[in-house]
Amino acid sequence: MIAKIGKGSNMYGAILYNQQKVEAENGAVLLLNKIPDTLDGRYSVAYFNKCFEPYLSANIKTEKTVRHISLNPDPADKVSDEQFTEMACEYMERMGYGNQPYIVFKHTDIDRTHIHIVSTCVGIDGKKIPDDYDHPRSMAICRDLEIKYNLNKATEQEQKQDNKIFKPVDYQSGDIKSQIASVVRYLPKYYSFSTMGSYNALLSLFNITAEEVKGERNGQTVNGLVYVALDENGNKVSNPFKASLFGKDAGVAQLQKHFEQSKEKMKTNPARAVLKNTVELAMHTTNSEVEFKKQLAEQGINTVVRRNDSGRVYGITFIDHQSRSVWNGSALDRNLSANLFNEWWSNGNKPELKIQDRPVSKTNTQDDVPTKDLFEFIPQEHSQSSDLGLFSLLPDALGVDYEEEQFAKKMKKKKKGRRL
Known part of the structure; x- marks a missing residue:
């Protein structure tokens, strides 16, 4: 099993990303820790976000207060919801987040069913929970969970995948x-x-x-x-x-x-709707080009803007590392054309968008049609240029692909072995 620890500042975006999986019937809410339940078992992003507010407002000095963690078993592992819940609780307890509010989401939109945990590193007393040596501690916990739940062990090569990234040319x-x-x-x-x-x-x-x-x-x-x-x-x-x-x-x-x-x-990539909603949310909640790009970057999306010699925006492209797809704004949605962003950033005419906060059901869903094209990206420490412009890079997004490649190769080897 491999764990990914994402550190960011956008709690609303982290919750929304998981909510959209549930709405698309590619996920479910497995557990709420230190978060009040509701009478009908239905929740909204606004409700979840409000539950974290006392913690987030208690410490204004810590910039990256959000923890977005994924636990990823081998594709061959069959893990029940109960086991996922138990593993999440043990993992969070041993990482020092046992008394924190957190939500456990199950994702079923790719062949490798896995869970995401959204939490915060700020305690109710305003103190930041120490996160030194997070990575080695996380790896040790994963090895123990593999033994306890009889999971396939991540190979040494898989454990080192985070260090394998495509680098920009120097x-x-x-x-x-x-x-x-x-x-x-x-x-x-x-x-x-x-x-x-x-x-x-x-x-x-x-x-x-x-x-x-x-x-x-x-x-x-x-x-x-x-x-x-x-x-x-x-x-x-x-x-x-x-x-x-x-x-x-x-x-x-x-x-x-x-x-x-x-x-x-x-044409049929379900990530299109998720990306569209994420972009529209960023437009709704930010006030400048820099803020807009930063918010998307925290969710694994690079924004490439093309301007002519006079400074007019004539092209905008969104690179979604979560779904490994590249979308021109107008292709993503005709209302997201370059003209709209030019009117906003050049002329100060910010578009007005209505963001609907649809409820999230806690009911578990079935994995009807796994989408192999999607992979999980949890942003960690981003390497950003000072203006967050054309060359902003999310290297961790690219490194995740090696992990997926290793899983695929291992599965192919197993199939070949069966034929002999």
């Missing part, structure tokens, strides 16, 4: 070609993006841009692609590298196939 450190290769060879395997523009938006997080090159060879038109490294300001700082240097997945032909496959996949 042109000053040299060997730019290898740095670019470590990114472009693998991004199409993990992310859905349907246009060259959305691909470049994703690449921009890694200080890379891709440019199409057209020419003729033997009287026939030839399309190619080159990759160039960028500095922190988006300026080109390297010679162009041909896509052929990085394998077929980085070339035009394969990318075109990827665009088409992504279009079909994204």
Whole structure:
């Protein structure tokens, strides 16, 4: 079993993320700790958020007061709701959060059923609960829970996945070609993006841009692609590298196939509705571009804004690391076009949106159609630029994919073993 500990400042967003899983019948509320029950067993984000307010307001010095934790067993493990509840209680008690208010949500939208725990690190007395050495303590607890509940043990390689992340290109450190290769060879395997523009938006997080090159060879038109490294300001700082240097997945032909496959996949991706609601909530609860981007970043979403020479916003792209999908604003929803954000950030005309606070049922739900495209991202310490602009990066979001890859590989090996 693998645990992910997310630390942030947006309690409402953390609760909303889990509520939307329940509303989509891809989750359930398993346990409320130190949170009053209701007569009808139904709750809302506003209700949950209000229960945490006395704790959050007791300490105004601590910036990252929210703890958003996920416990992820192996896909082969069959864990009952009762066992998930017991594991959550033991984990929180041993991590020092046993007397804190927390909510345990079960997620069933991917093959690997798992739980999320939303809590706070601030006690009712206003003191911050020490979180030194959280990671090693969490790993030790997971190993004990594996033994106690007869779960498949996470391999040493899986335990080290958090340290395996795609890194942005640093042109000053040299060997730019290898740095670019470590990114472009693998991004199409993990992310859905349907246009060259959305691909470049994703690449921009890694200080890379891709440019199409057209020419003729033997009287026939030839399309190619080159990759160039960028500095922190988006300026080109390297010679162009041909896509052929990085394998077929980085070339035009394969990318075109990827665009088409992504279009079909994204049509039915349930993450679209969740992302749309999350973006609209950020618009409703923030007052500037910087605040807007920061709030989304805390939920694993990068915002890439494109402006022309006069400063007008002509494009906006949302990179959702939770669902590994890249959406242009207008493709996500026609009401989220670049013009709307330009009116807000350039002209001060903030759009008025009505955010509905729908109730959450505590009733457990069945995993009807697991969505393999979704994976779980719990943001930890983000690496953000000072203006939270084009090159803001959430490295942990990318590292999670290795964990998913290891699970998949292990399952494939088991299937091959059965055939022998």
